Amino acid sequence: MTAAGWVTMIIALVVVWGGVIWCFRKVLETPQEEKAPPGFGA
Amino acid sequence: MASAQQEQWGTKLGVILAVAGSAVGLGNFLRFPGQAAANGGGAFLIPYFAALLLLGIPIGWAEWAMGRYGGKKGFHSAPGIMGLMARNSAGRYLGVIGVLIPLGVSFYYVFIEAWTFGYFLKFLTGGVGIDVSAPIADQAATASAFYNSFTGTAQDGVLFTGDSKLTIISWIIVFTLNIFFVFRGLSKGIEKFCSYAMPAMAVLAVIVLVRVLTLGTPDPNLPDQNVVNGLGYMWNPNYSKLGDFQTWLAAAGQIFFSLSVGFGVIINYASYMKRNDDVALSGLTASATNELFEVGFGGMITLTAAFVFLGVSGTTAAVATGSFGLGFSTLPVVFAHMGPIGNMVGAAWFFMLFLAAITSSLSMYQPAVALLKESLGWSHQKATAGIAALGTIGAILTLWFTQGGAFWSTVDFWVGTYLIFIMAGVQIIYFAWVFGIDRGWKEIHNGASIQIPPVFKFIMKYVAPVYLIIVFVGFTVQNLAASVRASWASTGSRVGMITIGATLLFLILVVRSGQARWRREGRDLNDTQPAD
Numbered sequence: 001m002t003a004a005g006w007v008t009m010i011i012a013l014v015v016v017w018g019g020v021i022w023c024f025r026k027v028l029e030t031p032q033e034e035k036a037p038p039g040f041g042a
Numbered sequence: 043m044a045s046a047q048q049e050q051w052g053t054k055l056g057v058i059l060a061v062a063g064s065a066v067g068l069g070n071f072l073r074f075p076g077q078a079a080a081n082g083g084g085a086f087l088i089p090y091f092a093a094l095l096l097l098g099i100p101i102g103w104a105e106w107a108m109g110r111y112g113g114k115k116g117f118h119s120a121p122g123i124m125g126l127m128a129r130n131s132a133g134r135y136l137g138v139i140g141v142l143i144p145l146g147v148s149f150y151y152v153f154i155e156a157w158t159f160g161y162f163l164k165f166l167t168g169g170v171g172i173d174v175s176a177p178i179a180d181q182a183a184t185a186s187a188f189y190n191s192f193t194g195t196a197q198d199g200v201l202f203t204g205d206s207k208l209t210i211i212s213w214i215i216v217f218t219l220n221i222f223f224v225f226r227g228l229s230k231g232i233e234k235f236c237s238y239a240m241p242a243m244a245v246l247a248v249i250v251l252v253r254v255l256t257l258g259t260p261d262p263n264l265p266d267q268n269v270v271n272g273l274g275y276m277w278n279p280n281y282s283k284l285g286d287f288q289t290w291l292a293a294a295g296q297i298f299f300s301l302s303v304g305f306g307v308i309i310n311y312a313s314y315m316k317r318n319d320d321v322a323l324s325g326l327t328a329s330a331t332n333e334l335f336e337v338g339f340g341g342m343i344t345l346t347a348a349f350v351f352l353g354v355s356g357t358t359a360a361v362a363t364g365s366f367g368l369g370f371s372t373l374p375v376v377f378a379h380m381g382p383i384g385n386m387v388g389a390a391w392f393f394m395l396f397l398a399a400i401t402s403s404l405s406m407y408q409p410a411v412a413l414l415k416e417s418l419g420w421s422h423q424k425a426t427a428g429i430a431a432l433g434t435i436g437a438i439l440t441l442w443f444t445q446g447g448a449f450w451s452t453v454d455f456w457v458g459t460y461l462i463f464i465m466a467g468v469q470i471i472y473f474a475w476v477f478g479i480d481r482g483w484k485e486i487h488n489g490a491s492i493q494i495p496p497v498f499k500f501i502m503k504y505v506a507p508v509y510l511i512i513v514f515v516g517f518t519v520q521n522l523a524a525s526v527r528a529s530w531a532s533t534g535s536r537v538g539m540i541t542i543g544a545t546l547l548f549l550i551l552v553v554r555s556g557q558a559r560w561r562r563e564g565r566d567l568n569d570t571q572p573a574d
Contacts, residue, residue, distance in 0.1 A: 001274030008084030009277040012337050015091070020334040023327035027054060030320065030491045 048116065049228045049422075050314050056233035058324050061311050062331035063236040063401025065302040066243070068154065070336040071395060072365035074296060075344040079276055079361055081292045082283030087337075089284070089293035097294060097509050098301040099329050100502045101466050103494070104473040105303060106321040107486045109312025114573040115566055118313040119413035120306050121553045122560070126569040127472040134557060134567075138549045139465045140306030141409050145429070146457035146545055147305075148406035149436030150450030152217050155399035157370060158392050160192060160212035165377065165388035172378040178356070185374045193370075194444035198534060201441050210441065216400065217437060224407045225426045228314055232404050239397045240331075246394035247339040253380070253387050254347045260379065264353065272349030275357060276341060287516065294513040299459070301332055302405075304466025310409040317573075318489035326492070335398075348372055351379045369395070407433065413549070417556025432545075439541055448534030449541075455525050456542055463514045470510065474503040 001009075051057040078086040112123030120140025124133040164170050170188040172181050192209055194201040201209050223231040259268040283289045302308060312321060348357045352372070360372035377388035407429050414425035443449035473482050483499050529535050560567045 001270050002278050005084055005274050005278035008087060008279050009273060009341075012084070012087050012277075012341070016330070016333045016337045019330040020327075023323065023330045026323055026491065027058065027327055030054070030323070 048113070048314070049118075050316060051319075052229040052233055054319060054324065056229065056237060057311060057315055057319070058327045058331070059236045059240045060232055060401075060405065061302075061308055061324070061328040063240050064305075064307045064311070064405035065300060065328060065332040065402075066240075066335045067300075067398050067402040068158070068365065068369065068395055069296075069300055070332065070398065071340040071344055072369040074300065074336045074340045075276055076361045076365060076368055077292050077296050078341065079345055079357075081286075081289040082280045083275075084277045084279035085281045085283055086289065086293060089290045090297060093290075093294040093297040093509075094301075094329070094333070096501055096505050097513075098297040098303055099326065100498055100506045101303045101470050101510075102301055102308060102329055103322065103325045103486055103498075104470055104482065104502060105308040106312045106325040107482060108469065108473055108477075109309040110315045110317070110319065110321050111485055111573060112309070113313035113315060114317050115569070117416065117567075118310060119416055119556075120309050120409060121413065121556065122416060122567070123309055123313060124468070124472065125557075125567050127469075127477045129476070129568045129570075131557065133472065134553055135550065136468050138546065138553055139461050139468070140309060141413050141549050142542075142546055143304075143306045143457055143461050143465060144406035144408075145410045145432065145549075146436075146453055146542060148403055148433055149541070150440045150453055151399070151403050151406060151458075152220060152433070152437060153213060153440045153450065154366075155216050155396065155403055156209060156213035157193060158396040158399050159216050160208050161370065161374070162389055162392035162396055163208070163212065165374075165385050165392055169378060169385045169388065170374050172375055174378050178352070178375075181375045181378065182371065185371045188374070189367075189370045193447070194441075195447055196445065198443050198445045201444060213437065213441060216396075216403075217433065219400065220403055220407065221426065221430045221433070223404055224411060224429070225423065227422060228408070232408065235404065236401050239401050243335075243394055243397040243401075246390050246397070247335065247343070250387060250391050250394065251339060251343050253383075254343050257347070257350050257380075260350055267350050267353050269346060269350055272346035273342070275349045275354065276345045291513060291516045291520070294509070295517065298466070298513070299462065300336055301329055302402075304462045304464075304469060306409050306465060307405040309469070310412055311405065313412075320490050320492075321488075322486050322490035322494055323492050344368065344373070347376045351376045410549075413552060413556070417552045417559065419559065432548075436541065436545075439537060443534035443537050445534055446532065448528075448532045449538045452529050452535040452538030453542060455521075456529070456539075460525075463510070463517065467507065467510050467514065470502065470506050474507070479503045 108123055108127055112118065112126055115126060117123050117126060121134040121137030124137030124140065125131065127133055170185060172184050174181065190196055191206065194209065223235050225231065255269055257269050259265055261267060315321070345357060348360050352360065360368050363371060373391065374388065377384045380387055410429045411422070411425045414420050414428050415422060420428065440450050479499055479502060486494065529539050557567070
């Protein structure tokens with residue numbers, strides 16, 4: 001594996017792992033809207 | 043007027059995992075690495091991420107926003123929602139494509155899903171009979187013979203008349219599972235299944251990845267065939283490929299098909315969100331999840347494993363056989379070389395592929411179920427039974443006309459590839475130019491917990507449509523003539539074309555009936571009143 005190969009692979013992995021971690025953290029930080037109790041309609 | 047009792051997702055995470063499950067499929071693990079290796083290795087990632095930012099994510103956001111907007115007006119089918127966007131019947135009839143694609147693809151996709159399940163069963167019970175002491179060519183021949191027999195590619199009808207019924211049994215099991223989860227409904231069925239299947243898929247991917255990365259140099263006599271060189275095969279960049287239009291076309295195509303934009307699923311799934319649920323972050327998260335499976339797992343596992351056992355020439359030959367050849371003929375040879383745990387790694391791999399496939403196929407039935415419900419006023423149970431009946435007819439044709447894969451590859455080209463370009467183009471043009479980019483931008487940000495950079499407004503209005511048209515023209519020039527010829531070349535392909543036509547006609551009649559029904563009910567089908 002060339003040095004350019006290592007650099008490309010590491011950047012790509014940082015982007016995809018970083019992206020998914022950032023997104024899921026943000027989703028989980030946002031408060032979940034409470035579900036209406038049954039019988040109250042949609 | 044929206045219907046009084048609408049189905050909804052149970053949680054925010056639920057819809058994200060369901061959409062990500064729909065997007066993550068066999069292509070993430072089998073198609074992406076082959077495309078990357080053949081088109082510049084690491085350099086492929088430049089046009090790939092460019093297409094993600096300029097095409098995949100923006101069109102995805104438009105689709106999420108359109109779906110949620112349609113849901114506010116009580117529409118869940120692509121025809122209903124596209125009619126709102128276009129404000130006329132033409133939009134509704136173009137929206138038929140958004141149901142034809144997932145339904146048509148489901149006919150053969152569940153068949154391929156049955157392969158993953160059947161291979162999983164085989165590896166769980168001892169593998170596919172490869173003798174690792176035989177010459178490598180003989181091992182490859184054994185794996186290919188099993189694949190050809192399992193998929194019935196030699197002759198039409200052989201899956202029904204041949205000795206082994208494993209393919210049919212596998213299909214019955216996976217089709218029944220699909221219908222069971224769709225029958226249970228959106229939240230209790232699809233959402234619940236994806237909430238378990240997606241983490242399970244990630245765990246299995248990590249297990250297989252760790253095993254592959256710790257293979258070292260399995261054969262000391264072949265010191266070049268090691269993990270690091272295997273990674274190099276996939277990742278070493280060849281920047282000269284960036285000057286080749288084919289590389290940019292392949293990258294855009296990969297992003298496009300991988301993210302499921304223009305497939306008719308996101309628009310349907312998003313319509314079940316609550317009116318202020320976040321579509322901006324949800325869309326981004328689903329795309330990010332897809333990229334993790336594609337680049338982070340698919341890009342690390344498949345070719346690396348093939349390389350350490352087969353070397354440069356063997357891996358290049360495997361890539362040339364295409365995604366299915368790589369996954370179902372080459373990798374069984376690789377697993378056979380992994381020693382005593384090879385069968386378990388193989389079982390984990392094929393079960394992971396099965397989960398990737400079933401979370402995708404589940405999403406293919408829901409758009410058609412939604413259309414039957416809202417167009418014909420059918421109950422969920424009746425609509426699911428109707429789609430199960432249609433799916434069975436489509437599957438029987440797929441299972442019978444297996445010679446050379448002519449039937450399913452014809453449906454795959456026209457419905458699962460060509461129409462996706464058209465659907466995505468129609469969607470982004472309706473959203474940015476007819477619904478209006480200012481209104482659309484506001485709709486995307488309604489309830490959003492992130493602010494999308496304003497440059498994406500420009501990208502959605504100008505760059506994405508132009509990019510899409512260039513890719514579509516390039517794809518057409520490259521494939522259309524040969525595909526038209528192939529579509530009439532055999533009985534299987536002709537039956538495939540007739541199946542597409544018959545399904546299209548059926549869906550048009552359903553939409554026609556639905557349109558009359560919505561008018562009678564006084565619904566705002568042309569979006570003349572505010573949604574909020």
